[in-house]
Amino acid sequence: MNPATSTQKLSGWGRFRTGSCHVFRPEKRSEVAAALASGEQSTYIPRGLGRSYGDASLNENGGVIWPIRLNRFLSFDDSTGEIECESGVSLAEILEFFLPRGWFLPVSPGTKFVTVGGAIAADIHGKNHHRDGTFSNFVQSLELLTPAGELLRCTPANNSEIFWATAGGMGLTGVILSARLRLRQVDSTNVFVDYYKAVNLEDALDKMETSDARYDYSVAWIDALSTGKALGRCILMSGNHAPASELPSRARKLPPGTGNGAAVSTRPKWNLLADFPSGTLNQLTVKAFNAVYYAIHSTAPRQLVSFEKFFYPLDAIDNWNRMYGKDGFVQYQIALPQASGREGLRVVLDRLARSGCASFLAVLKRFGEAGPGLLSFPLHGYTLALDIPVRRGLIPFLHELDRMTLDHGGRVYLAKDAVLRPEDFAAMYPKLDSFRSIQRRLDPKRLFSSSLARRLKILD
Amino acid sequence: MPTVIILGANAGIGRALAAEFASHHYDLILSGRDREELVMVAADLSLRHKVSARPLTADIGKTEVLQSAMEECLNAAGEALEGFVLCAGYLGNPETAKKDLSEVRRILEINFTGSVLALEIAAKHFEQKRRGFICALSSVAGDRGRQSNYLYGSAKGGLTTYLQGLRNRLYRSGVHVITIKPGFVDTRMVFGKGKGPLTASPERAATDIFRAIKKHKDVVYVPWFWRIIMLVVRKIPESVFKRLRM
Numbered sequence: 001m002n003p004a005t006s007t008q009k010l011s012g013w014g015r016f017r018t019g020s021c022h023v024f025r026p027e028k029r030s031e032v033a034a035a036l037a038s039g040e041q042s043t044y045i046p047r048g049l050g051r052s053y054g055d056a057s058l059n060e061n062g063g064v065i066w067p068i069r070l071n072r073f074l075s076f077d078d079s080t081g082e083i084e085c086e087s088g089v090s091l092a093e094i095l096e097f098f099l100p101r102g103w104f105l106p107v108s109p110g111t112k113f114v115t116v117g118g119a120i121a122a123d124i125h126g127k128n129h130h131r132d133g134t135f136s137n138f139v140q141s142l143e144l145l146t147p148a149g150e151l152l153r154c155t156p157a158n159n160s161e162i163f164w165a166t167a168g169g170m171g172l173t174g175v176i177l178s179a180r181l182r183l184r185q186v187d188s189t190n191v192f193v194d195y196y197k198a199v200n201l202e203d204a205l206d207k208m209e210t211s212d213a214r215y216d217y218s219v220a221w222i223d224a225l226s227t228g229k230a231l232g233r234c235i236l237m238s239g240n241h242a243p244a245s246e247l248p249s250r251a252r253k254l255p256p257g258t259g260n261g262a263a264v265s266t267r268p269k270w271n272l273l274a275d276f277p278s279g280t281l282n283q284l285t286v287k288a289f290n291a292v293y294y295a296i297h298s299t300a301p302r303q304l305v306s307f308e309k310f311f312y313p314l315d316a317i318d319n320w321n322r323m324y325g326k327d328g329f330v331q332y333q334i335a336l337p338q339a340s341g342r343e344g345l346r347v348v349l350d351r352l353a354r355s356g357c358a359s360f361l362a363v364l365k366r367f368g369e370a371g372p373g374l375l376s377f378p379l380h381g382y383t384l385a386l387d388i389p390v391r392r393g394l395i396p397f398l399h400e401l402d403r404m405t406l407d408h409g410g411r412v413y414l415a416k417d418a419v420l421r422p423e424d425f426a427a428m429y430p431k432l433d434s435f436r437s438i439q440r441r442l443d444p445k446r447l448f449s450s451s452l453a454r455r456l457k458i459l460d
Numbered sequence: 461m462p463t464v465i466i467l468g469a470n471a472g473i474g475r476a477l478a479a480e481f482a483s484h485h486y487d488l489i490l491s492g493r494d495r496e497e498l499v500m501v502a503a504d505l506s507l508r509h510k511v512s513a514r515p516l517t518a519d520i521g522k523t524e525v526l527q528s529a530m531e532e533c534l535n536a537a538g539e540a541l542e543g544f545v546l547c548a549g550y551l552g553n554p555e556t557a558k559k560d561l562s563e564v565r566r567i568l569e570i571n572f573t574g575s576v577l578a579l580e581i582a583a584k585h586f587e588q589k590r591r592g593f594i595c596a597l598s599s600v601a602g603d604r605g606r607q608s609n610y611l612y613g614s615a616k617g618g619l620t621t622y623l624q625g626l627r628n629r630l631y632r633s634g635v636h637v638i639t640i641k642p643g644f645v646d647t648r649m650v651f652g653k654g655k656g657p658l659t660a661s662p663e664r665a666a667t668d669i670f671r672a673i674k675k676h677k678d679v680v681y682v683p684w685f686w687r688i689i690m691l692v693v694r695k696i697p698e699s700v701f702k703r704l705r706m
Contacts, residue, residue, distance in 0.1 A: 006652025027471035027648050028497050069471070072504035086500075097508045 002038050003031040010064065013321055014053040015328030016390050017418050019060030019451050023047075027069050029086075032175050033149055035065055036447065044147075045450035046171045048115030049090060052122060053331040054418030055451035056170050062449065065175055067117065073097070074178060081183035082140065087117025087176040092315075094183070099307075103183035104241070106138035108311045110363075117176040122415035123168035123376040125383075127217035127239075127311070130368040134376060136167035138182045146174040147443035156372075165438040168373035170414055172439055172448050172458065186241045191217065191310045193239040195300045201232025201349065205342060205382075208236065208366050216240050217310070223290040224362035224386060225283070227353045232345065234364060235297045239310060247304070268318035278325030281389050286358035324389045330418050332398060333377075333385035335367060336410035341381040344408030348384065348401055355397060359386040374435040375458075377413040385416070395419050414452065422457040432458070461511065462542040465489040465533045467518060467578060470497045472647035473597060473669070474547030476662035480670045482509035487540065489533050491518040492548070520548050520574030521566070530581040543593040543673065544582040546575055551612050551649045564611055571615035576622050583626055586635040594630070595638040595673055596623055600681065603641070603690045606706040627678060639679045640669050643686035 003026040011018040024035040024044075036044060041063030048068065050057055057064070071088035081103045083094070091105055092112040098104075105112075108126040109119070118124075119135045120142060126135075141155040144166055152174075154163040166173045194215075198204035204220055212218045215238040222234040314320050321329070336344040345364070352359060363385045367378045388394065398419045402412060411428035412420050426432055439448075439459060446459070453459050464481050468474040469490035478488055482505045490502050490513055498515035506513045514536055518529035534541065552567035579596060586592045601609050602616030620639055627637035644650045644659040665682045672680040681687040696704075 004648045004651035023652075025648075025651055028494060029500070030494075030496075072500045073507040074500060074503050076507050 001028070001031060002034050002040075003027065005040070010047070010050065010058055011328070012054045012057065012418065013051050014330050014390075014416075014418060015321055015324070015326075016053075016330055017055035017058060017451065019055065019058040021059050021062065021064040023064045023066050025066045025069060029070060029177060032065060032067060032070070032145055032177065035063070036145070036147065036149060036175075043447060043449035045448060045453075046087075046117060046121070046175045048088065048118035048121075049113050051111055051114045051118065052415040054414075054416060055455065056122070056415055056417075057118075058451040059449060060451050067175065067177075068115070070177070071115075081185055082180060083183055084178060084180040085116060086178045087115060087120075089116050090114065091116070091119065098183060099186075099189060102185055102187060104186045104307070106182060106184045107132060107135040109135075110312065111315050112312050113315060116179055116181070117171075120167055120176055120179060121169060121171045123371070123373045124415070125367070125378050127219045127365065129378055130212050130218060130366045131216060133368060134167075134371050134373065134378060136164075136373060136376070137371060139167065140180040140182060142166065142179040143177040144174045145177055147445065147447040151177070161438055162442065164372045165374050165435055165442075167371075168376035169435065169439070170375065170452060170458070171450065172453055173442050174448065187244040188242045188247055189307050190242040190247060191239040191305050191307060192242045192246075193237050193303045193305045193310060195297060195303060196236040196238070197294075197297055197299045198232075198234045198236055200226075200230055201234075201342075201346060204232060204234045204236055204364065205345075211238060212366055214238075214240075218365065220364040221293070222349075222362045222364045222384075223294050224349060224352055224359040225287050225290055227350075231353065232349050232364075233294060235294065237310075239305070242304060269316045271318035272320060272322040275322045275326045276324070278327050279389075281324060281358060281360050283356050283358040286360045289360065324387075327390040329387055329389045330394065330398065331385060331387050331416040332401065333383060333413040333416045334401070334405045334410050335377055335379040335383045335413070336381050336405065336408050337379050338381040340408040341410075344405065344410055345382055345384060347404050347408070351401065351404065352386065357388050357394070357397065359388050362386045374431040374438070375414065375429055377411065377415070379409075379411065381410075383413075385413075399424075414456075417452070417456075420456060422455070422460075425456040425458070461485055461487045461540065463487040463489065463537045463540040464542055465491060465537055465544045465582075467491045467520065467533075467544070467546050468548030468597075469501060470494055472547070472649075473642065473645055473662050473665050474545075475501055476666035477545060477547060477669055478513070479505055479508070479663075480666040482506075482511045482513065484670065485509070485511060486542070487511050488513040489516060489537050490514065491516050491529070491533050493517070493519045493521075518578075520578050521550075521570050523569070523574055523577055526574065526577050527581060530578055534582070534585050541585075541589070541592065543595060544579075544586070546578055546582075546594075546596040548575065548578075549597060549599070549616075551609070554609060554611065557611055567611045568615050571612060572618045572622075575619055579622070579626065583630060583635075587630060587633045589635075590633050591635065593636040593638060593673055594626070595640060595669070597640045597642060598623065600641050600643050600686050600690050604693050604701070606701075606704075608706060636673075636676055638673055638677060640672065640682055641679065641686065641690075642682045643689070645682070 044063035045059040047057035070086040074084040218238040220234040220236040470492040502513035502515040550570040557563040599616040601613035623639045
């Protein structure tokens with residue numbers, strides 16, 4: 001049976017890129033193949049919870065496969081933490097049902113409202129990248145329905161080329177139907193966090209370099225409007241899972257394996273029901289916010305913080321992207337290699353501060369070794385993520401930053417990108433040719449494409 | 461643990477209701493047409509909620525084997541059986557039905573004949589047990605016939621009348637019969653039909669249905685405001701209604 005379809009105007013999470021798409025929502029596994037074979041659309045791209053910021057999950061005037069109802073857990077091994085689930089399962093669902101049993105996500109992005117399929121397709125990273133690498137490092141196998149309609153089981157050892165084209169492949173190699181993941185054992189839902197107030201970029205990077213090895217998780221909130229001697233001042237937050245034995249008795253404990261753990265709520269507490277007026281987040285308000293945020297934080301060791309607050313602070317507000325008004329925003333995230341990274345960060349931050357582009361919630365982090373994903377984003381070095389409201393002149397400005405990034409051997413994250421140009425993209429991703437040849441083999445009839453793929457000429 | 465049989469548990473309201481029962485620590489007999497899907501839904505619910513969930517194939521479109529399929533479900537549930545929920549239905553395609561009488565027959569058979577047969581078999585079982593509940597999904601479409609879905613609507617209207625009679629018959633046996641009339645619920649039937657704010661999620665519908673069963677309601681609209689909408693729709697004089705495009 002063909003899945004139910006609906007023509008909808010979709011957007012990425014930044015609400016800047018939009019597109020009219022024909023959405024297929026399968027209720028049964030067999031309907032994914034039926035949709036691809038239906039001939040109803042000339043191209044297709046899978047979409048999960050729509051948390052990629054730009055146009056990765058859009059296919060303007062084409063088909064979008066939305067396997068959000070294919071969200072079933074298929075098996076779980078209590079002794080190893082291995083879980084098998086369909087690609088529509090969200091990370092929030094994994095936390096809701098398995099954290100109370102003492103199992104946590106091996107890699108957590110900034111929101112838990114992403115699907116397993118999306119996490120693999122964007123090969124997402126978290127605050128533990130310096131230590132553990134990307135999400136795909138913990139994927140033991142995946143079932144891929146290729147564009148040609150073949151069901152392939154891929155692991156890092158079997159069909160490994162296809163595995164590493166799919167991990168980070170932005171959905172262009174087919175529809176991931178299910179995956180087997182390894183969860184991480186924890187015995188509490190809390191994190192001990194050390195806060196460090198860095199006076200500028202050098203101070204922050206020095207601190208990260210000397211201390212990151214001691215922490216599972218490390219990230220810095222950076223004041224992207226500070227200039228001069230304070231350029232890149234930040235609050236560095238470094239944490240480790242809190243062992244139950246060291247928790248005060250009132251804190252939640254999770255005796256592993258007993259299943260008596262505290263309930264985990266994954267529902268947002270608040271909901272932005274309407275758009276803020278455009279321009280609410282401007283240079284003035286962000287500058288004020290940044291000043292207050294920087295001032296109220298101080299260097300403080302061993303603070304007990306809940307996992308929700310540490311990993312997913314914005315998940316408490318449903319539709320927080322409405323804060324940026326109806327014009328939306330762009331998230332701009334770059335990775336820079338270790339050798340030229342400091343200089344690159346300084347140049348980009350300096351340009352940003354001088355432009356007066358108000359970036360709310362800028363985040364800085366160190367990356368560990370790059371993984372084998374052909375289009376995976378992380379590079380051993382640093383990453384900087386900026387949220388910038390859409391305004392006139394933004395695109396040329398971001399192209400200027402693209403150029404600086406490229407000059408320093410860096411790259412832009414496809415899951416966030418909305419403005420990159422094809423020639424810059426090709427220069428940033430040296431394994432693109434390998435990706436293209438594998439993709440073409442899987443998709444001889446060119447059935448898969450997306451707005452992102454066409455904009456960046458990924459498949460040309 | 462108490463056990464409930466859900467016929468039509470593969471997707472939509474049936475799957476959501478199975479999850480709702482599982483979250484209240486019910487064991488499940490999950491029944492439907494597609495075995496592969498049932499196995500996955502059963503695995504999912506037993507992993508999420510630590511209940512037992514058994515997949516058993518049954519198809520109310522195949523009346524000749526329905527008796528044995530239903531008996532297999534009833535036997536599998538055994539003494540712990542507390543209720544039977546019928547969630548299977550078939551909206552069909554009204555345009556196809558205009559050209560093809562077999563589509564007319566299929567819409568009527570699944571939504572009325574097959575449904576009634578399954579309910580009769582369940583009724584006999586619960587009447588002997590002298591306790592439990594029988595819940596069936598009818599539809600607001602059964603409250604008034606309109607051109608866009610009157611075949612489905614008339615079958616569901618017949619099912620609603622059947623359930624009234626069954627409720628009356630089983631009352632003295634202590635068996636409770638609940639008629640559910642869903643409005644727009646975000647399932648395959650409604651996806652893409654653009655009914656935005658009136659559309660409820662299957663999970664919301666399932667919560668309402670579970671509560672209705674626990675509170676021993678007789679006829680429940682899901683979500684509740686459909687009671688008001690349908691009251692108005694029923695009050696429109698036929699001389700006016702026949703002119704409307706609905």
